[in-house]
Amino acid sequence: MMDGTREEALRVAAMDALRRGDAVLARATLREMAEPPAMLLAQACNRAGDLDGEQEALRRILDNEPRNLPALLAMGQNMLRRGDERTAAVWFRSALAQAAATGAPPAIQPLLEQARALVDKASRHFEDHLSAVIGEVSALPRLRHATDLMLDRTSLYLQQPSMFYFPGLPQRAFYERSEFAWVPEVEAMTADIAAELAAVRADDADFDPYVQTPRDRPAPNNALRDDPSWGAFYFWQGGRRVEDHAARCPAVMAALAKAPMPIIDARSPMALWSLLKPGTHIAPHHGLLNTRLICHLPLVVSEEGALRVGSETRAWTPGEMLIFDDSIEHEAWNRGTRTRVVLLFEIWRPEIREEEREALARLFEAIDLFGAGAVDTGG
Known part of the structure; x- marks a missing residue:
C-alpha cells in the first residue's frame, strides 16, 4: 500500500474508533501515522485521558498557529483538568481576545462562554487571595488604585491634553x-x-x-x-x-x-x-x-x-x-x-x-x- 493511501486509511480508522467511543484505539491508530493530524490526535488523547499527549499535540498546532482559536480553548481545558485554574485562565483570556479580534464560528460560542465564566471565577479567586495576603488596602489610595488596575476593576487614565503636553509630570487625577x-x-x-x-x-x-x-x-x-x-x-x-x-x-x-x-x-x-x-x-x-x-x-x-x-x-x-x-x-x-x-x-x-x-x-x-x-x- 502506498504511504499516502496507508496514512489516509489510518486516519479514517482512527475517526471510526472515535465515533465508536474507543479513544484508546483511535490514539494508537493515529500514532502509527507518520504525521497524524494534530487536532485529531489531541481529541483522541483528550478522550483517552492522556493530558500530556493532548498537550503535546496542541503545542504542535500552536507552534505554527499561535492564535488558533480551537487550540487555545483546548489548551485552557487541558490546564483546567489538571487543576491549574490560573494557567487555564491565561489560555482562556488569549482565546477570548482572539475571538473578539477576529470573530468565532457559532459552534465555538458555547466554549467561549465557558471560558469567560472560568476567567471571571479565576479573577474572583485571585482577588480573594490578594485580599487575604495584603489585607485591607482602602487606607492606601495608591496601592488600592494599583490593585484595581491589576484586577481590571478600573481603566488606566493618563494625561492627554488636546493642545500641549509637558513631559515628566506625575499622573495624578x-x-x-x-x-x-x-x-x-x-x-x-x-x-x-x-x-x-x-x-x-x-x-x-x-x-x-x-x-x-x-x-x-x-x-x-x-x-x-x-x-x-x-x-x-x-x-x-x-x-x-x-x-x-x-x-x-x-x-x-x-x-x-x-x-x-x-x-x-x-x-x-x-x-x-x-x-x-x-x-x-x-x-x-x-x-x-x-x-x-x-x-x-x-x-x-x-x-x-x-x-x-x-x-x-x-x-x-x-x-x-x-x-x-x-x-x-x-x-x-x-x-x-x-x-x-x-x-x-x-x-x-x-x-x-x-x-x-x-x-x-x-x-x-x-x-x-x-x-x-x-x-x-x-x-
Missing part, C-alpha cells in the same frame, strides 16, 4: 487641599464669595453659556454648546480682567489674588463662576494643557452632583476645594434638584519650576501670536 498653603485662606472666604454670588443671581439667575459658538472659527462639537444649563460668569477671561464683574465681587478677586494663577498674555488667568443646572451632564473630555491644575471652590452644591477625573469620583462640599488635572479625562453631572455653582480657576502645577513657568508663558504667548488659539474653557 486629584491633588489634596492640604498640599497648598494658600487654600485655607481662600476657603475661609467662601461665605463672602457665596454672598456675592447670591447678589448677582438675584438680578439674573442665569449666566451666559459656558460653551459658545465662536464667530471666527468652527463651532465646537459639544452637546451643551450655547446652552445656559452650563453657565459661566467670568472674572478673568483670556488673560483679561472682566472689569464690571470684578467690581461687583471684591471678595472673589481678593481670593483669586491668593492663588498662583498663570499670567500669560491673551490666555491666563482664567477664573469664573461655573454653574450647572439640575439634569445637566458635562460629557467626558480633556483640557488643553497639562501644565496647570483646575480648582473648584464649591459655593452651592447639589445632593446628586459629582466630578469624575480618571477613575476617581468626588462630590462637591461647600467651602472645600477640589483640585484636579483636567488633561486627564473628566466629566461632571448634576442629577439633583439644586443648581451647582463653583468658583473655578486655574493654577500652575506645583511640580513646574519658576524658570519653566516663565519659559512656558513665553511659549504660549508665541503660539497665540501666530494665530487664533484653541478655545479654553478649563473643564
Whole structure:
C-alpha cells in the first residue's frame, strides 16, 4: 500500500474508533501515522485521558498557529483538568481576545462562554487571595488604585491634553487641599464669595453659556454648546480682567489674588463662576494643557452632583476645594434638584519650576501670536 493511501486509511480508522467511543484505539491508530493530524490526535488523547499527549499535540498546532482559536480553548481545558485554574485562565483570556479580534464560528460560542465564566471565577479567586495576603488596602489610595488596575476593576487614565503636553509630570487625577498653603485662606472666604454670588443671581439667575459658538472659527462639537444649563460668569477671561464683574465681587478677586494663577498674555488667568443646572451632564473630555491644575471652590452644591477625573469620583462640599488635572479625562453631572455653582480657576502645577513657568508663558504667548488659539474653557 502506498504511504499516502496507508496514512489516509489510518486516519479514517482512527475517526471510526472515535465515533465508536474507543479513544484508546483511535490514539494508537493515529500514532502509527507518520504525521497524524494534530487536532485529531489531541481529541483522541483528550478522550483517552492522556493530558500530556493532548498537550503535546496542541503545542504542535500552536507552534505554527499561535492564535488558533480551537487550540487555545483546548489548551485552557487541558490546564483546567489538571487543576491549574490560573494557567487555564491565561489560555482562556488569549482565546477570548482572539475571538473578539477576529470573530468565532457559532459552534465555538458555547466554549467561549465557558471560558469567560472560568476567567471571571479565576479573577474572583485571585482577588480573594490578594485580599487575604495584603489585607485591607482602602487606607492606601495608591496601592488600592494599583490593585484595581491589576484586577481590571478600573481603566488606566493618563494625561492627554488636546493642545500641549509637558513631559515628566506625575499622573495624578486629584491633588489634596492640604498640599497648598494658600487654600485655607481662600476657603475661609467662601461665605463672602457665596454672598456675592447670591447678589448677582438675584438680578439674573442665569449666566451666559459656558460653551459658545465662536464667530471666527468652527463651532465646537459639544452637546451643551450655547446652552445656559452650563453657565459661566467670568472674572478673568483670556488673560483679561472682566472689569464690571470684578467690581461687583471684591471678595472673589481678593481670593483669586491668593492663588498662583498663570499670567500669560491673551490666555491666563482664567477664573469664573461655573454653574450647572439640575439634569445637566458635562460629557467626558480633556483640557488643553497639562501644565496647570483646575480648582473648584464649591459655593452651592447639589445632593446628586459629582466630578469624575480618571477613575476617581468626588462630590462637591461647600467651602472645600477640589483640585484636579483636567488633561486627564473628566466629566461632571448634576442629577439633583439644586443648581451647582463653583468658583473655578486655574493654577500652575506645583511640580513646574519658576524658570519653566516663565519659559512656558513665553511659549504660549508665541503660539497665540501666530494665530487664533484653541478655545479654553478649563473643564
